Amino acid sequence: MPDALVTLDGVTKTYSGITALDGVSLSIAAGEAVCLAGENGSGKSTLIKILAGVEQADSGRIAFAGQTQGPLNPRLSAAAGIKVIFQDFSLFPNLTVAENIAFSAEIGAGARLYRRARIRALATRTLERIGVDIPLNVAVETLSVAHKQLVAICRALATEARLIIMDEPTTALTEREVRVLLDIIRRLKADGVAVLFVSHKLAEVLEVCEHVVVLRNGQKVAEGPASDFDAASLTRHMTGRDVAGAPPAPLPADAPVLMQVDGLNKDGACTDISFTLHAGEVLGISGLLGSGRTALAKALFGLVAPDRGSITLNGKRVATGNPLAAAEAGIGYVPEDRLTEGLFLTQSILQNIAIGRLDAHGNGAGVLDLPALLGEARDWLTRLSVKTANPDAPVRSLSGGNQQRVVLARWMARSPRVLILNGPSVGVDVGSKSEIHGIIAGLAAQGLGVIVISDDLPEVLATCHRVLVMKAGRITEEFDARAVSETELAHRLAS
Amino acid sequence: MKAGAMKLDWTRNETLVALVILGFCTAAAISDPGFLSLATLTDLLRGGIVLGIFAVAALIVLISGGIDVSFTAVAAFTMYVTAMILNAALPWLPWWAALAFGMAVGACLGAVNGVLIAFFGLPTLIVTLGTMSIFRGTMLTFIGQKQITTLPPGMRDFGRMMLLRGENADGSFYSLHGAFVVTVLVVMLTWTILHRTMLGRQIFAIGGSEESARRIGINVRKVQFFVYIYVGALAGLAGIIHASMARVANPFDLVGLELSVIAAVVLGGARLAGGHGTLTGTILGVALIVLVRNSLIVLGIPSTWQSVTIGCLILLGTGLPAWQAKRAAARAA
Numbered sequence: 001m002p003d004a005l006v007t008l009d010g011v012t013k014t015y016s017g018i019t020a021l022d023g024v025s026l027s028i029a030a031g032e033a034v035c036l037a038g039e040n041g042s043g044k045s046t047l048i049k050i051l052a053g054v055e056q057a058d059s060g061r062i063a064f065a066g067q068t069q070g071p072l073n074p075r076l077s078a079a080a081g082i083k084v085i086f087q088d089f090s091l092f093p094n095l096t097v098a099e100n101i102a103f104s105a106e107i108g109a110g111a112r113l114y115r116r117a118r119i120r121a122l123a124t125r126t127l128e129r130i131g132v133d134i135p136l137n138v139a140v141e142t143l144s145v146a147h148k149q150l151v152a153i154c155r156a157l158a159t160e161a162r163l164i165i166m167d168e169p170t171t172a173l174t175e176r177e178v179r180v181l182l183d184i185i186r187r188l189k190a191d192g193v194a195v196l197f198v199s200h201k202l203a204e205v206l207e208v209c210e211h212v213v214v215l216r217n218g219q220k221v222a223e224g225p226a227s228d229f230d231a232a233s234l235t236r237h238m239t240g241r242d243v244a245g246a247p248p249a250p251l252p253a254d255a256p257v258l259m260q261v262d263g264l265n266k267d268g269a270c271t272d273i274s275f276t277l278h279a280g281e282v283l284g285i286s287g288l289l290g291s292g293r294t295a296l297a298k299a300l301f302g303l304v305a306p307d308r309g310s311i312t313l314n315g316k317r318v319a320t321g322n323p324l325a326a327a328e329a330g331i332g333y334v335p336e337d338r339l340t341e342g343l344f345l346t347q348s349i350l351q352n353i354a355i356g357r358l359d360a361h362g363n364g365a366g367v368l369d370l371p372a373l374l375g376e377a378r379d380w381l382t383r384l385s386v387k388t389a390n391p392d393a394p395v396r397s398l399s400g401g402n403q404q405r406v407v408l409a410r411w412m413a414r415s416p417r418v419l420i421l422n423g424p425s426v427g428v429d430v431g432s433k434s435e436i437h438g439i440i441a442g443l444a445a446q447g448l449g450v451i452v453i454s455d456d457l458p459e460v461l462a463t464c465h466r467v468l469v470m471k472a473g474r475i476t477e478e479f480d481a482r483a484v485s486e487t488e489l490a491h492r493l494a495s
Numbered sequence: 496m497k498a499g500a501m502k503l504d505w506t507r508n509e510t511l512v513a514l515v516i517l518g519f520c521t522a523a524a525i526s527d528p529g530f531l532s533l534a535t536l537t538d539l540l541r542g543g544i545v546l547g548i549f550a551v552a553a554l555i556v557l558i559s560g561g562i563d564v565s566f567t568a569v570a571a572f573t574m575y576v577t578a579m580i581l582n583a584a585l586p587w588l589p590w591w592a593a594l595a596f597g598m599a600v601g602a603c604l605g606a607v608n609g610v611l612i613a614f615f616g617l618p619t620l621i622v623t624l625g626t627m628s629i630f631r632g633t634m635l636t637f638i639g640q641k642q643i644t645t646l647p648p649g650m651r652d653f654g655r656m657m658l659l660r661g662e663n664a665d666g667s668f669y670s671l672h673g674a675f676v677v678t679v680l681v682v683m684l685t686w687t688i689l690h691r692t693m694l695g696r697q698i699f700a701i702g703g704s705e706e707s708a709r710r711i712g713i714n715v716r717k718v719q720f721f722v723y724i725y726v727g728a729l730a731g732l733a734g735i736i737h738a739s740m741a742r743v744a745n746p747f748d749l750v751g752l753e754l755s756v757i758a759a760v761v762l763g764g765a766r767l768a769g770g771h772g773t774l775t776g777t778i779l780g781v782a783l784i785v786l787v788r789n790s791l792i793v794l795g796i797p798s799t800w801q802s803v804t805i806g807c808l809i810l811l812g813t814g815l816p817a818w819q820a821k822r823a824a825a826r827a828a
Contacts, residue, residue, distance in 0.1 A: 075712065090710045092703035094770035095696075103700065104711040111693050155711075 003066030005030045005194050006051070006082070006163055011060030013046050020046040022218040023060070028163060033185060033195040033208050035226065038215035039238050039429040044198045047215070048165055051196075052084045053077035078108075081162030087171070089152040093141035098123035100140050100151050105158040126154040129191075130184045146177040153184065163194045170204055171426065174289040174455065175494075182208050206230070214238055231458075239431045247482055248441055251281050251465050258449040259418050261300070264309030264320075269295035270473045273309070277418065277449040282440060284460040284481065285453045287470030288493055294336060296470065297422045297453050301333035302326040313417065332411035334404075336423040336453075342407045345396040349388055349406055352395045353377035356410040380409040384439065401432025408439060418449045425459060437463050455493070457486050469493060508764030508816050512779040515808065519786055527793045533661070534669040535790070541671065542785040544740070545749075547678045547778065548733040549756040550763075551685050552726040554777045557760060558689070559722045560702035560769025561619030565608060565627035567753045569727050570734030571746060572630045573600045576638060577735060578744040581647035590656070590739075593649035594677070597735035598728040604630060605727015606720075613719035627753075634746055643744040654739035674736045681729060686774050688725075698722060702769030758805065759784045762812040783808065 004027040013021040021043045028034050038044045049055040050062070053072035062069045064080045091100050102119040123136055132150050134143070140151060149169065156164050170178050185195055185208045197205050206212070212229045214222040214237040222229075222237040229237075255278040264273040270292040277283050287293040298304040300311065305321030312318070319325040326333075335341035344352055354377040361373040381391055384405045388398060395406055404424065411419060424440065425433040440463050444450050454460050460467055461481055469477040469492050477492055504510055523530040549566060556563040577597045581588055588596065604626075611622045646654065656673035663669060689695035697718045701708045709715050738744040761767065762783065763776030787804050791797075796804070 074710075078712070086710070090704065090707035092700045092707055092770070094703035095699060099696065103696070106693060107697075107712055114691050114693055114696050 003063075004028060005032075005065060007061075007063040007066075008047075008051075009061040009063070011047075011050060011057045011062065013043075013050060013055065013057050019218050021050070021057070024215070024218075024220050026213055026220070028194050028196060028211075030162065030194055031189045031192045032210050033189055033197065033205075035205060035209045035212040035229075036196055036198045036215065037212065037234055037238055039431055042215040042238070043218040044215055045167075046218075048084055048167060048198055051077065051082055051163075051165060053082075078159070081160055082165065083156035083159065083161040083163070084165045085149070085152045085156060085167065085169070087168045089148050091140050091148060091152060091155075094139060096137050096139060097134050097143070097151055098136040101126055101154040101158050104155060108159055122158055123154070126158045129157060130154065130187060132180075132184070146173055146180070149173070149181070150184070157188075157193070161193055163196060164188070165196045165198060168199050169197060170199065175204075176288070178204050206234075216240060238429075247462060248282060248444065248465060250482070251278060255280050258314065260312040262310045262312070264296070264299055264306050264311065266295060266299055266304055266306045268473075269304065270299060270306075270470075273299075273475055275468060275475065275478075277451065279447045279449060280444050281466070282444045282450045282452060282464045284464030284467040285451060285470060285475075286455055286457065286460050286467055286489070286493060288455060291470040291493075292473035293453050293455075293470050294422060295473075297333065297336075297420055297451075300326070300420055300451070301331055303333070327414070327416075330415075330417035332414065332416035332419040334407050334411065334419070334421045334424065336426060338403055338407050343395050343403060346394050348392045349381065349386070349395050349398065350374050350377045350391045352406050353380050353409045353413060357413050360414075376413060377409075380413050384409050384412075385435075399429070399432070401428040401436070404428055404432070404436060405439075408436070412443070416448065418451070419443060420451045420453065422453045423456075424452060424454065425456065433459070457489050457493075461486060461489070507776075508762065508812055509773065509776045509779055511815060512762055512764075512776065512783055512812055515812070516779065516783050516786060519783070519790070523790050523793045526795065530790070530793055532663070534663055534667065537659075537669045537671045538789055539782070539785050540675055541740075542789055543781050544672060544674045544678050545733050545737045546752075546756060546759070546781050546785060548681050548729050548736070549752070550760050550777050550781045551681055551774070552729040552733075553753075553756050553760045554763075554765055554772050554774065555685060555689070555698065555722055556619070556726055557757075557765040557767065558702045558770065558772045559698045559719065560705060561612065561719070561722070562757070562767065563608065563619065563623045563723070563726055564753045564757070565604075565623040565630060566726055566730035566733075567749045567751070567756075568627040568630040569601050569604045569730040570737065571749045572604060572634045572734075573597050573731035574734035574738040574744050574748075575634055575643065575746045576600060577731075578643045578646055578650065578738060579638070581649060582643070582645065586647050586649075588647070588649045590649045590653035593647065593653065594732060594735055597731040599731070601731015601734065602724045602728040605724045605730070608727065609720040609723035612723060613716040627750075631750055638746075640746055642746070643738075644742075646738065646742060646744065650735065650739045651742070653736075654742050672740055674740060677732065677736060681732070682774055682778070689774070694718065694721065699770060702771070704770075755784060755805065758809050762809055764816070780812075783812075 006028045008024060008026045010023045010025055011021055012023055024047065036044055036047065046055065050057050053074040053076055056071050062072065098120050101123040105122060106119065120136055127134060130150065130153060134147055134150065140148060143151065153164065169181065173181065182205065188195060197209065206226050206229060209226040212224060212226050213220060214234065216238060257276050258279045259277040262274050265271055273296055285293055285296065295304055299306045302321050302323040302325060310317055311320060313329050318329045339345065354373045357373060357376060358368065361369045363369065378391060386402050386405045388402065395403060398406065424436055428436065440450055440452065452460060452463055464481045467479045467481050467484065467489065468475045552566050553563065574597065577593065577600055581593060608622055608626055611617050612619050658671040658673050658675055660668065660670035689698065697713050700713060701715055701718055705715060734749065737749060759780035760772065760777050763780030765772030765776065784805060788801060791801055791804060
């Protein structure tokens with residue numbers, strides 16, 4: 001058997017006494033795709049950093065093509081053909097597609113002059129290699145997330161990549177885009193390029209992988225051919241327990257109507273949306289990207305002003321197109337992209353919760369009762385079991401699951417009557433996901449109406465009583481969540 | 496489609512600024528037919544010489560994702576110190592060597608900014624606010640406050656260099672100073688650096704995302720260091736030209752101009768967040784500001800209205816494209 005492209009042997013890394021990686025061994029052959037699965041904090045990121053040369057291992061052996069390496073640095077790793085595609089892609093938003101693809105290659109070649117023709121030729125060649133067509137002259141900031149990822153892949157390929165490490169490659173992609181990505185991975189493998197997927201959401205990439213490695217708490221807990229794993233067993237290995245997706249108990253037949261939406265319409269986004277939401281009900285709204293699901297969510301919370309239609313809550317009309325009025329009426333909205341829309345990233349965890357309750361703790365003169373405000377926020381941290389050593393740390397320091405709990409806590413502190421969750425578990429690890437589902441069930445049990453907007457079908461089926469399917473801006477079908485299977489729902493969404 | 500190709504891109508600042516300039520000139524020409532003359536043109540070009548070099552310097556810093564407010568202080572310091580040193584020790588230096596000397600002094604001052612920003616990683620606005628005060632204060636406290644009215648021979652010669660001169664029908668004179676060529680050269684050199692060298696592309700890259708630049712192996716420190724030295728050299732050059740044209744080195748000149756210059760560059764489409772900016776836009780922005788400064792009087796508007804007008808233009812010129820872009824984004828969503 002030829003030497004593996006990359007071999008790790010008993011690699012250990014500790015950060016100030018905490019063991020991030022504990023004797024992990026791993027080998028990747030040319031043209032092989034490997035899944036590295038693990039929850040946040042399992043040591044995945046540390047492993048990436050060690051391979052990329054950003055961090056040095058404390059002990060253990062690293063070999064490239066059978067050659068044992070000394071201490072690595074980013075330049076050595078890059079020269080060995082190891083390219084990391086970070087979750088944020090690390091592209092230049094202001095530069096063109098062609099420049100982004102060719103930049104590292106040109107720098108690596110020591111070019112002093114900007115050779116436009118060469119750069120365009122390299123970019124064209126690389127895009128052809130993965131068989132996609134993206135205009136060369138547009139600025140990367142105008143591209144969709146999926147296209148940005150393809151540009152990042154091309155940039156890695158433009159510099160003789162032998163192993164491409166992809167950090168959380170599918171979190172921001174729709175199902176169709178994941179298909180495209182998988183086709184590209186197949187092409188790369190045929191070319192002899194190895195791929196290491198690092199993620200906590202790997203079920204969708206299993207089919208192109210030969211090999212799976214699961215990390216938990218810094219240790220390798222499972223390893224084997226990809227055919228031995230499925231979504232459930234991956235989850236079991238990552239969390240160390242079974243995460244059951246039990247559907248909620250049926251809604252009592254006499255549950256009162258809480259919210260009534262009539263003929264809500266926004267030209268070009270959603271058309272004539274009508275539905276009712278009962279107290280204690282979890283209503284799923286599912287659709288592919290571009291089906292209008294996010295526009296509808298925003299219209300319900302007043303972030304998008306509808307042209308027509310009405311929203312009635314407890315028999316009272318809610319002014320549309322006005323988020324303040326919606327919040328006042330008792331509607332809460334947890335956005336899909338919590339990093340840009342849901343959180344004040346650099347402010348403290350406590351502040352992020354407390355900001356929603358400023359009104360309640362101000363006196364007539366507008367002076368805040370700060371101890372009461374922060375005390376309440378602290379209370380919510382415990383109630384939602386947000387794991388943090390320091391509630392005054394910036395909220396960006398939390399993991400995805402804990403960040404989502406902070407957003408939830410902010411709304412729950414206001415005791416809303418309807419909570420709209422757009423993609424409640426995007427970018428959240430498996431363990432936290434089931435806890436968030438538990439929170440959703442708890443809210444409904446208290447008599448809230450919850451709307452879950454998601455294209456994660458297992459999630460929809462595990463949390464919702466009823467599911468509405470959206471296509472091209474319209475609600476096309478309605479299902480009882482207990483009466484429909486995941487495959488059938490997927491079929492309805494796509495057809 | 497021909498109509499499509501001819502369509503103006505309203506989300507670009509350049510389009511708007513160019514139209515405002517056209518409108519402004521039309522209004523001025525209607526109220527004073529004498530406006531459309533060679534004399535007006537040379538006045539405007541003359542007004543744009545020093546401002547133009549400053550604007551190019553401010554542009555390159557904005558593209559790299561920083562902001563520099565110290566360049567006018569560097570220019571004032573350089574022109575004063577250079578005039579003094581040349582008078583005292585090197586009176587025989589020819590004009591081109593005097594310009595080079597000024598660029599060297601400016602580059603040294605720029606290097607101070609460069610060290611603090613590139614090697615200590617301090618925020619650019621804070622650093623340059625600090626060095627602006629230090630450069631200016633050092634000059635006024637330790638070097639001198641009196642105007643130097645006898646410039647060294649090199650600078651005096653340069654001050655007399657004219658590209659063209661002539662007499663109008665009404666007997667008044669017009670002239671275009673030779674320094675205009677220097678400004679044109681500066682623009683051409685900067686264009687070449689920004690668009691034809693990898694160094695220039697790295698400046699854009701750093702302005703787009705410093706972290707990404709570091710990850711793909713760009714030497715961010717080196718590039719930033721270059722930017723601040725280059726800006727210092729341009730500021731020094733502008734200082735010498737200013738003194739030569741004014742035929743006096745006044746230490747109280749120039750400082751205070753920095754915000755108008757940055758405004759002109761932003762008006763031309765450069766973004767304060769970095770990564771975006773064009774020389775065309777910068778030149779248009781400078782042209783508009785010079786036009787406003789020189790010609791409001793022609794329209795019968797009191798000169799005290801200058802800053803109000805410039806302020807409105809900035810709000811309009813940067814606000815309208817931003818608003819258009821926001822609307823386009825809202826439509827796309």
